[in-house]
Amino acid sequence: MQVNERIRVREIRVIDDTGAQLGIMPPPQALAIAKQKGLDLVEISPTASPPVCRIMDFGKYQYQEQKRAREARRHQKVIEVKEIKFRPKVDEHDYQFKKKHIERFLEDGDKVKATIFFRGREMAHPEIGRRILERLVDELRDVAVAETMPRMEGNQMHT
Numbered sequence: 462m463q464v465n466e467r468i469r470v471r472e473i474r475v476i477d478d479t480g481a482q483l484g485i486m487p488p489p490q491a492l493a494i495a496k497q498k499g500l501d502l503v504e505i506s507p508t509a510s511p512p513v514c515r516i517m518d519f520g521k522y523q524y525q526e527q528k529r530a531r532e533a534r535r536h537q538k539v540i541e542v543k544e545i546k547f548r549p550k551v552d553e554h555d556y557q558f559k560k561k562h563i564e565r566f567l568e569d570g571d572k573v574k575a576t577i578f579f580r581g582r583e584m585a586h587p588e589i590g591r592r593i594l595e596r597l598v599d600e601l602r603d604v605a606v607a608e609t610m611p612r613m614e615g616n617q618m619h620t
Contacts, residue, residue, distance in 0.1 A: 462465050463494070463504065463507065469488075470511065472511045473488055473511055473513070475494070475515075477494070477515075478516050485511055501516070502515075540570060540571060542574055547576065547578070549577060550583075572608075573605070577593060587618060
């Protein structure tokens with residue numbers, strides 16, 4: 462964005478600080494009008510024919526843009542992946558408690574990774590873990606959609 466003396470074209474279309482068009486004129490003339498008002502001449506649309514310039518307080522404009530960008534960053538929601546761990550021999554109360562946590566995470570807009578940890582001889586029965594995860598996916602069907610089906614990785618099963 463070019464400002465004041467840095468505008469290097471023959472003619473520009475000028476808009477004053479109130480938004481009224483002043484017409485097409487050479488940059489030195491427009492700059493004189495801007496200086497008379499104590500403002501800056503800012504090139505808004507350099508690709509237009511002729512380029513469009515506006516008379517404004519450039520420092521104030523930059524401050525407003527930075528403020529708008531900060532506000533936009535503050536309102537962005539970073540999606541986190543929350544992990545809930547189960548065991549193949551999970552008790553019904555523990556299962557319901559963890560399911561409530563998953564529902565709360567999903568309502569907050571986060572993703573949830575449900576993991577079942579197998580130890581020792583439990584590795585011989587992955588179908589137990591698969592049943593738990595499929596039940597969880599089925600019970601949470603109205604709240605969320607499973608991105609992946611249950612799969613085994615080492616001594617863990619994820620969904």
